[in-house]
Amino acid sequence: MQKKDIGLAVLIIVVGAVVYLRNPLFLSPINLGNTANLIGLFGLFAIGQGFVIMTGGIDLSVGSLIALLGVIFVDMVGKFGVPWPLAMLITVFIGILLGLAHGLLITKLKMQPFVVTLCGLLIYRGVARGYTGEATAGFPFGASYPQLEWLTIGRSFGVPHSFYAMLLVGVVAWVVLHRSVFGRHLYAVGKNEDAARYSGVRTDFVIISAYVISAALASVAAIYFAMFTKSVQPSSHGNFYELYAIAAAVLGGFSLRGGEGSIIGVILGAVLLQELQNLVNLLGIPSSLNFAVMGAVILAGVLADQQFNQYRQKRRASQAMDTLARESTAPA
């Protein structure tokens, strides 16, 4: 674990302790279970966003993708009777294709990530609303899919399966980002794309992969969200979710310039965001202030991190000055 991650973990524990002291319901099994579910859902695509931000890019299309793929998945299973494992594969496959399109536009046609994925945000939302005619996509009355439900909204040992899914993805992502050759290449591309290319890194491939990973994890999350809400209201489902993902990554120590960040960090970022939502609910703060609390905490967190770094640098400088003073007074 990096120092930043430890700092974030401490913050999560401190906030948790404060909330618990004000409202002991915080640690009740029901609340913990619900929060864990939300952490799992949001964590899944936040990890994907982390890969994109690592390259110095951004993926704004995530929320709309979750709505569009949610509609598609629910309709395939509920309306067209596609077996759910196949529907899952198709959903993820569509996600991968869209991620591939983002990546190709960004690398081969040299478009800016912000523009490409902003257009994605608009297009996917519009298609979802147009396709359903603004109607809510849902399963037929009384239909049930026991295996699918067990997999997505079931629990084992009291912990929701979405959380396990996030952990599993997290472990794989951790190995990929922090221990594999591909991960090193991702860091290198984020730090200096030109130098990476001149060192033989297939930079286009690395960047495209990041967008594919992001879209693929967003489509997995889309399935979990659709099953969690049981119906998908195309104009509001997944709204602003890309911003949750970006916020989680930034809280977790990712730099929007690229080349910096860790998987543990982004997961902890997702945990903290859900904890703050929970705090708003449990402490009786009007839920309309939800975003304001989140924004304030992110701002304070990033600011504190920077100030702390500056302080450490200054301290090192003054130590060096002292050493010099001692050396120059000592007899040669």
Add this chain to the structure above:
Amino acid sequence: MPTDAAPNEPLLILENISKVYPGVIALGGVSMRVMRGEVLALIGENGAGKSTLMKILGGVTEPSSGKIVIDNVEYDRLSVSESQRAGIAFVHQELNVFDNLDVAGNMFLGREIRNRLGLLDIEATREATRPLLAKVGARFSPDTPVESLSLAERQQLEIAKALSIDARVVIMDEPTSSLTMSETRTLMQVIADLKAQGIAVIYISHRLGEVEECADRVVGLRDGQFAGDLVKGEITHDAMIRLMIGRDLKSLFIPPARPVGEMILSLRNVRVAANPAASVSLDVYSGEIVGVAGLVGAGRTELAETIFGVVPPLAGEIRLDGKPMMARSPRQAIASGIYLVPEDRKRTGLLLESAICENISLADLKSVSPRGIVSRAAIEARAENQRNSLGIKAASVQCNAAELSGGNQQKVVLGKWLSMKPRLIIFDEPTRGIDVGAKSEIYTLLRALADAGVGVVMISSDMEEIIGVSDRILVLREGRIAGALSRPDFSEHNVLKLAVGAN
């Protein structure tokens, strides 16, 4: 109230200036003075403290101790605006012009001339710019977009800008590193003009020939200390090198240890995307160092990048060891053993914000990653190896590349390739911005590589280097090979003749 100093009084005095960074003493009590109308050259190896001293003078860096006297006004430290008001102007190594503005806009940036409505008065700005440009002999007009100026012209603009704020000391940091030879001539003339106007110039350069030509006095720095100075008649090449490194430098040329062997690389009628009209044919044999000379813009870097696969060739044939090797990407070139040490280390050579060890393994992660999992221990061992064999000066291989001096950064780039299996290495300006000591280490290394049978191509704009290190010189002009010289024909005159195409 500052008054003009009398001609024989110092304009600027630095007394006992120190600057300490964590773990490094950049300056340990340096004193010096600058007279009116004097061209003072500041020389020293990289890391000797020249840049730090100048940054202190420019108000960018605060000194840890010492004082600065300008026109009898004493300062403990200068802010950027105090420095400017005192008449100190900087012409930066990396030029500080905005290429999205025109010349006049750059000249008056931050002190724009306004009309009665408080809006920009573009006409008045251009009129005011005209005489300033004339002063430095610039031949472009005030409404030229800076985008379309050459590097030398941008530099003239910067000097003109310095003069427009009544500069009395102009600091030039490596002003000729990107200039062509004729542009350098023009700069020398501008310096002479400044001097005639009573303006002092502090000239920082690694190009000792230029220093010899233009300096009235030379101050040497070594390891952050004043190393001595030379006055007019004493300024010779050897004396300056002694001042910088504290010893004599052996002659550059190291004779090859083995005869020229088999052909490694051959190009036949290769057309480079940057110069589609020209075609290039050349051969590189094992055991020799092939120098590639030419003016800036002659297409040398573009040729290197074509061989390395950055920009694939339009036509022609490239063979490595007799087998066709047209790299479509650096990745392919690297896989076949063709490596490039690029001209711009910071942009294309290094991950500055990454550790030395990460940089050294970047191009060959597979071999330090058993079963696809990167081994920290293997990365560090590999980097330690290179650190020892190349003598990279760093506290540890975990230091970021950005913390190293230019010479050590270049060694990291070299370490990356030497830890693999080079067949041909192209060095593009291998010693640009590198101090004298590290330079000779790099020359020794080039020779060792050639002797070990690796193909060595060295692109250089440094005449001394190209003549002193190569076994054979190819001169490029407008994308074509204008001629080849073998050792008996080596001379500055011959290289220049081919480079400019004079008959």
